């Protein structure tokens with residue numbers, strides 16, 4: 199949203215990809231050394247890993263593009279490298295099966311996530327976290343909400359997100375739609391969000407203007 203200068207991206211070489219996988223593992227190791235409990239690998243919302251997972255952004259014809267297994271390969275290599283470095287219990291992954299953010303939807307993307315999610319399930323990582331601003335969005339090719347689609351294809355711990363209140367999140371968890379909720383904007387507006395929810399106090403509504411005071 200800022201005034202940035204963009205360059206035309208160029209495809210990563212196979213050497214670039216190997217180096218990137220090592221970088222993710224090193225970053226995870228650094229996070230552990232800095233005292234964090236774990237890392238969430240960002241594989242959502244058009245970030246690098248997500249760019250491999252959608253046909254609109256992945257036009258590769260080598261072993262990282264063209265088929266679901268090849269398109270999922272970079273994501274799985276990063277997960278495997280991070281798990282090898284810090285352990286599966288400390289590794290989470292954020293994913294956006296519904297392309298909606300700086301990306302055109304393509305019904306063929308569904309097959310990529312159909313392949314990726316069971317592969318992830320076998321790796322038994324700490325959690326998968328949906329990347330979306332509003333979980334009421336529905337995607338034709340996923341047969342509904344991104345969270346419902348992931349729930350149906352991934353049997354381990356799932357973190358939901360996207361315009362939930364504590365109340366609506368509790369209801370969704372009680373209905374077994376996901377296991378945990380991530381809260382974003384209400385936390386920006388209410389740094390004492392947990393205490394306020396516990397005490398049933400009113401919340402300050404979020405506004406984008408609040409972001410200017412965060413930087």
Ligand SMILES: Cc1cc2nc3c(=O)[nH]c(=O)nc-3n(C[C@H](O)[C@H](O)[C@H](O)COP(=O)(O)O)c2cc1C
Pocket residue numbers: 242243292329330331332359360361362380381382383384409
């Ligand atoms: C200021 C701001 C920056 C965000 N940056 C990212 C981001 O870099 N990557 C991402 O996947 N989601 C990003 N999000 C989305 C949030 O992680 C979250 O999915 C979204 O805000 C929905 O949750 P909420 O309704 O509880 O805020 C951002 C959200 C906000 C408000």
